[in-house]
Amino acid sequence: MSDVEEAVTRAHQGEWARVVAALTRRFGDLDIAEEAAAEAFATAVERWPADGTPPNPGAWLTTTANRKAIDRIRRENKRDDKHKEAQMTYDGPPEPVGAIDDDRLRLIFTCCHPALAMQTRVALTLRMVGGLTVPEIARAFLVAETALERRITRAKAKIKAARIPYRVPSAEDLPARVSGVLAVLYLVFNEGYLATGPDTDPLRHDLTAEAIRLTRLIRALMPGDGEVAGLLALMLLTDARRTARISAGGELVPLDEQDRGAWDTGLIAEGHGLVRERLAAAAAGVAPGRYQILAAINAVHTSARDIRDTDWSQVLALYDQLARLDPSPIIALNRSIAVAELDGPRVALAAVDRLEDELAGYHAYHATRADLLRRQGHSRQSRAAYDRAIELAGNTAETAYLTRRRDQLR
Amino acid sequence: MRYLVSVIDDKSDPGSTDRRPAISAFNERLIAEGYWVFSGGLADTDAATVVDNRGEQAVFSDGPFVESKEYLAGVWVWEAPDLDVALKLAAEASKVCDRKIEVRPFL
Numbered sequence: 001m002s003d004v005e006e007a008v009t010r011a012h013q014g015e016w017a018r019v020v021a022a023l024t025r026r027f028g029d030l031d032i033a034e035e036a037a038a039e040a041f042a043t044a045v046e047r048w049p050a051d052g053t054p055p056n057p058g059a060w061l062t063t064t065a066n067r068k069a070i071d072r073i074r075r076e077n078k079r080d081d082k083h084k085e086a087q088m089t090y091d092g093p094p095e096p097v098g099a100i101d102d103d104r105l106r107l108i109f110t111c112c113h114p115a116l117a118m119q120t121r122v123a124l125t126l127r128m129v130g131g132l133t134v135p136e137i138a139r140a141f142l143v144a145e146t147a148l149e150r151r152i153t154r155a156k157a158k159i160k161a162a163r164i165p166y167r168v169p170s171a172e173d174l175p176a177r178v179s180g181v182l183a184v185l186y187l188v189f190n191e192g193y194l195a196t197g198p199d200t201d202p203l204r205h206d207l208t209a210e211a212i213r214l215t216r217l218i219r220a221l222m223p224g225d226g227e228v229a230g231l232l233a234l235m236l237l238t239d240a241r242r243t244a245r246i247s248a249g250g251e252l253v254p255l256d257e258q259d260r261g262a263w264d265t266g267l268i269a270e271g272h273g274l275v276r277e278r279l280a281a282a283a284a285g286v287a288p289g290r291y292q293i294l295a296a297i298n299a300v301h302t303s304a305r306d307i308r309d310t311d312w313s314q315v316l317a318l319y320d321q322l323a324r325l326d327p328s329p330i331i332a333l334n335r336s337i338a339v340a341e342l343d344g345p346r347v348a349l350a351a352v353d354r355l356e357d358e359l360a361g362y363h364a365y366h367a368t369r370a371d372l373l374r375r376q377g378h379s380r381q382s383r384a385a386y387d388r389a390i391e392l393a394g395n396t397a398e399t400a401y402l403t404r405r406r407d408q409l410r
Numbered sequence: 411m412r413y414l415v416s417v418i419d420d421k422s423d424p425g426s427t428d429r430r431p432a433i434s435a436f437n438e439r440l441i442a443e444g445y446w447v448f449s450g451g452l453a454d455t456d457a458a459t460v461v462d463n464r465g466e467q468a469v470f471s472d473g474p475f476v477e478s479k480e481y482l483a484g485v486w487v488w489e490a491p492d493l494d495v496a497l498k499l500a501a502e503a504s505k506v507c508d509r510k511i512e513v514r515p516f517l
Contacts (some may be wrong), residue, residue, distance in 0.1 A: 115493060162515045163411045165492040173494075 004049045011057040012041060013373035016131030017217070018058060019065050021103035024166060030110075030156045032069050034128060040065035060302075082339050104129070106166050112181040113164050120155045121184045127152055129217075140207055141191070181218065182231050182291060185211050189235050194395050202397030203246055208239050226278055230292030233274035240267035245397075250399040251404065256307045268302050275299040284404050293322045312341040329358040333368055345375040363392035367402060379409045411515065412447065412489055413496045415503065418510040436506045440488065445499060447487040455481045461469035477516035483509065487516075 016037065023033035040061045054060040111124040122141070126132045134152065138145040158164070169177040192207025215232045222228050244258040278292045288296070297318045304310040319335035332355055340348035349372040352365070359365035370385035386406035393399045419425055440446035455474040462469045474481065486503070490496040493513070500511045 113493075115497065161517070162413075162493045162513075165494050169494070 004053055007053040007057060008041070008044055008048060011044065011061060012131055015058045015061050016041070017104045017107060017129045020128055020131075021107040022062055023065055023069055024107060024110075025103050027069055027073070028166070030128065030159060031188055032072060034156075036065040037061075038067035039068040043068075043307070055165075073231065088166065089194075102221050104217065105168050108181055108218065109168055110166050111165060112161065112177075112184050113159070114177070114180055115162065115164060116155055116158070118184070118187065120151055121180075122187055123148055123152055124155050125184050125214070126188065126210065130214055133296065136206075140204065143188070178222070178225060178227060179289075182215075182227060185215050185218075186231060186291075188214075189238075193238060194398070202244065202252065202395050205242070208235070208242070210307075211235060212239060217323075226281055226286060227289040227291045229278055230275050230289060230295045233271045233278070233295035234291055234298055236267045236271035236274070237295060237302050240264040240271065240302065250397055250400060252310070252395070252401040255301060260305060263302065271295065271302070272299055279313050288321075290322060290326055293318055293325070297322075310341070312338050316342060329355045330362070333359060333362075333365055336368065336372075340372060340375070345372040348372055349376070361392065363389045363394075363398075366392065367398075370402075370405070374405070374409065382406075383409050411492065411496075413493075414514045414516060415486035415488055415496070415500060416482050416514070417451075417486075417503070417507050418480050418511040418512060419482040420480050420510075422479055432506045435480060436503065439487075440499070445488045445490055445495075447489050449486040451484040452482060453517050480510075491515070 006015075019037045019040065020030075020033045023036055024030055027033060044057070044061060045065055057171050108125065108129055111128050112121045116124065119141075121135055126137050127134065127139075132140075134149050135145055138148045141148075168174075189208055189211035192204035192209075192211065194202070212232070212235050215228070215235055218225075219228050219232050238262050241255075241258060242264070244262040245253055246261070263351070275295050278288060278295070281289050282292075297315055300311050300314050300318070316335065316338040317337055319331065323331050323335060333352060336348045338350045338352055349369065352369055352372060355365060366385045366389035370382050370389055373379075373382035373385055383406055386402055386409075390399055390402045390406065393402060437446060437449060440449075458474040460471045460473070460475045462471070484507075488496060490497065490499065493515075496513050500513045504511045
């Protein structure tokens, strides 16, 4: 990559959301903001190689995008009814929530508004905040470009028509709204961490990296939010194990078989630092939310140099805490893995079997049962459970792993 | 900004029928706070008539234009600064009416 190409890429990663957010505030229209930002970046790609990279790329891009937006409004002769067109409310001087007042936060909260469907929030956030192109997002989620384009267009139209406000929510609404934003980012991360398509790579580093990048941005904008810190830590501690999770043969490698020397110590150190920060807050009486507890569980796993050094009783205590917060069957299923380590596979299987009604269609339920049955020597039942798990698993690396485990049964 | 706020009931699982006093009190508050534009409960869908005069002569049909388990039981029109305000009120309205609520902006 040439220096200029690198400068454009860096500017894109660093400035895209800032440019879109500033334009949205100024023109009250996501459509105009998105298009003008895209044009400004296209101009940069054309001009910077000849003219050199400007000393302040961000300012250059914002100024250029502003001009493009004004050109478009003039072209469409919207000068007079621009304010009528602008349906996004901008309440004059922004009310700072705590110490945060950033256009990008407004943009994030607008894109992740609860009145939009989850898939729409994901697409809109990746486009408007992440700066991914429609083809890139369509590829990431295995949907047709035209369908995705329609989804984004519809969302922008709804934001305008229903007047979804462009602002950071009030303090009383903030926790619920932040958790809505984090759910979007976690979904993007998980799709990258365990891609669901039968024809995609089992690991999509582009998606995990983008989710981490956006979570870092929110962390920078909301440094006091415990769940933001928790989610970032959870992502870092999960991503740290990336290279060890897939074997050379393209098979998923479960935690107990991973080469721990291949884990990324830098990411682990950063993740542990965040978890320590939240433990200190918890000790001071701030109750941790689910992302912080999940991060703590991952911190226990990544602290063990060997699977045999894992502090399972601490893992179980954390799962108990998590189950009190969120009594979902999936959490109960994951908890049973710690139970198996402490009380043996028989006790764990009894707990897992109680989840059948809710999880019969979930591949991990059958994979967990298969493993617990195998450990008790019930080969025939284990094989049947592996068969069911393979049928339901969507991830290629996981299917390969489950097939091998099944074929090793006597 | 005006919103049409629809109260949705379900024929197979109707909301409770003792909501009138609570709805009246809620309406008083909507009026006092400047959100209320219009409100009204609706008679059963059986009382509806559909008129189609796009052809040679007007055709009248008995019953609603669409038969469904869920139906429109009442409407409000609210004036609210933005969707967040309307959704917050709608969440209250849903509790008050013991029914689902749809919020839809006017053009």
